[in-house]
Amino acid sequence: MDSANPAEGVVYTETTVYSPPQQYVAEAPYQIAIVDLGSSPPNGPGRITVRILADSPAERVRIGDRVSFVENRDGVSYFRKAPGLTPA
Amino acid sequence: MRPVAIIGIGKTAFGALADRDLRSLAVEAVGHALSDAGMPPGAVESFYLGNFAGPSFVGQNHLAPYVAASAGLEGIPCTRFENACASGGSAFFHAWQGVAAGIYEVAVAAGVEKMTSQPTPRVTEILAGAGDMSTEGRAGATFPALFSMIANRHMYQYGTTREQLASVAVKNHANGAKNPLAHMRKVITLEQALAGKPVADPLTVYDCSLVSDGAAAVILVPFDRARQFTSHPVRVLASAQTSDHLALDSKDDITLFPSVKSAGQKAYTMAGLGPGDIDFAELHDCFTIAEIVASEDLGFVEKGMGGPFAAEGCSAIGGRLPINASGGLKSKGHPVGATGVGQLCDLVQQLRGDAGDRQVKRHRIGLAQNLGGSGATCVVTILGKNA
Numbered sequence: 018m019d020s021a022n023p024a025e026g027v028v029y030t031e032t033t034v035y036s037p038p039q040q041y042v043a044e045a046p047y048q049i050a051i052v053d054l055g056s057s058p059p060n061g062p063g064r065i066t067v068r069i070l071a072d073s074p075a076e077r078v079r080i081g082d083r084v085s086f087v088e089n090r091d092g093v094s095y096f097r098k099a100p101g102l103t104p105a
Numbered sequence: 106m107r108p109v110a111i112i113g114i115g116k117t118a119f120g121a122l123a124d125r126d127l128r129s130l131a132v133e134a135v136g137h138a139l140s141d142a143g144m145p146p147g148a149v150e151s152f153y154l155g156n157f158a159g160p161s162f163v164g165q166n167h168l169a170p171y172v173a174a175s176a177g178l179e180g181i182p183c184t185r186f187e188n189a190c191a192s193g194g195s196a197f198f199h200a201w202q203g204v205a206a207g208i209y210e211v212a213v214a215a216g217v218e219k220m221t222s223q224p225t226p227r228v229t230e231i232l233a234g235a236g237d238m239s240t241e242g243r244a245g246a247t248f249p250a251l252f253s254m255i256a257n258r259h260m261y262q263y264g265t266t267r268e269q270l271a272s273v274a275v276k277n278h279a280n281g282a283k284n285p286l287a288h289m290r291k292v293i294t295l296e297q298a299l300a301g302k303p304v305a306d307p308l309t310v311y312d313c314s315l316v317s318d319g320a321a322a323v324i325l326v327p328f329d330r331a332r333q334f335t336s337h338p339v340r341v342l343a344s345a346q347t348s349d350h351l352a353l354d355s356k357d358d359i360t361l362f363p364s365v366k367s368a369g370q371k372a373y374t375m376a377g378l379g380p381g382d383i384d385f386a387e388l389h390d391c392f393t394i395a396e397i398v399a400s401e402d403l404g405f406v407e408k409g410m411g412g413p414f415a416a417e418g419c420s421a422i423g424g425r426l427p428i429n430a431s432g433g434l435k436s437k438g439h440p441v442g443a444t445g446v447g448q449l450c451d452l453v454q455q456l457r458g459d460a461g462d463r464q465v466k467r468h469r470i471g472l473a474q475n476l477g478g479s480g481a482t483c484v485v486t487i488l489g490k491n492a
Contacts, residue, residue, distance in 0.1 A: 030254040030261075031257060032257060034245060035302075035303045035306070036304045036305065038226060038229045038247055039227050040230060042226055044245070047245055049241075051254060051354045064354040065240075065354055066240050066241040066244045066352070091243070092239075
């Protein structure tokens with residue numbers, strides 16, 4: 018993610034991957050999500066596919082959760098559940 | 106454009122066929138289709154082969170002439186079509202155009218995939234290449250993951266349930282158990298489907314189509330010549346191919362496929378028909394959620410009601426609109442490049458009244474929907490009995 022993008026977003030959808038491609042076998046299970054960044058650029062709905070950082074299943078996210086940007090590794094954005102309020 | 110008929114169909118068994126290679130499967134399907142049509146190989150004027158990933162799965166390129174020369178189709182134009190899981194549908198769409206436009210008198214559309222010689226993580230990786238590898242693929246999205254994200258959003262927006270998803274698998278397994286060419290001829294219960302091993306949450310192995318080897322082929326001629334070959338020609342009432350972005354995060358609403366809606370609308374307009382005129386359908390159930398979404402996108406049910414429609418038995422063989430009487434990709438198997446052509450073979454078999462235990466009661470008009478990736482390609486074809 019580049020610095021022009023907001024550091025926060027809302028989970029539009031998500032899934033936890035149990036059967037990974039060869040390249041990510043060591044990382045499974047892992048959660049990915051499409052995050053709504055709240056902007057509306059001309060070429061699409063302003064969403065990004067990201068990896069969710071979760072140290073335990075309880076830290077995984079659900080649709081509607083707020084998430085914050087943590088870091089970019091090898092062209093992939095990593096987000097984590099934002100602290101505080103989570104919609105029911 | 107002139108009317109076109111399908112006068113021959115041919116399929117191999119779908120399955121994990123350890124002793125068969127890609128070429129022998131494709132040659133067998135083409136051979137069956139030619140004999141079904143009573144057509145000598147030398148009469149074929151053009152060959153269209155759907156194949157997704159032969160180079161990755163079996164290390165062979167230049168597949169169309171590779172297959173054609175062994176099938177006795179020599180010297181004619183031979184071209185491979187690659188549009189992910191809609192490769193077979195695309196091959197058919199272009200073959201139909203060639204005959205409809207008056208360029209060819211006899212065309213063969215075939216599809217083939219040989220997948221089971223690779224281990225699962227490698228198959229998963231090859232299939233992921235049908236998505237956008239620079240964004241979703243890099244983040245670790247597999248195909249089950251993309252459809253799981255669609256399923257989760259559909260559940261969130263419309264209240265679709267796990268049980269409704271599983272009911273699609275139960276129905277398609279019940280149908281496929283009656284299909285001698287199906288990969289997994291096994292009846293399953295709702296409880297089994299719900300307890301399946303997770304692949305990508307909420308989809309389990311029972312929500313996912315099978316990794317299969319197999320091939321299928323059809324023979325096309327102008328409709329006014331069809332009766333020279335067969336007493337039961339099937340008319341191509343419409344065929345439409347559409348496209349969209351590859352990446353799921355580029356779409357405004359992932360609970361529908363714009364490419365399916367537009368291909369459906371184009372096909373209905375071309376055929377002068379509406380969703381209510383379709384007697385039965387073969388829909389692209391690469392995952393259970395995909396059948397539910399397609400049934401909505403094609404206008405068979407109201408948006409958001411695809412889950413209840415399946416769970417209430419409306420799409421069973423004896424239901425209001427039978428969907429995937431063949432067993433679908435779920436039970437019949439999904440040799441990716443063969444699937445779109447295989448669906449058309451299944452429609453023709455039903456239209457002829459030759460589907461045995463799987464025969465649907467009303468079988469004048471059938472629709473096939475073949476989806477590529479997470480909706481970046483769609484082909485919808487409508488076939489009708491005689492006249």
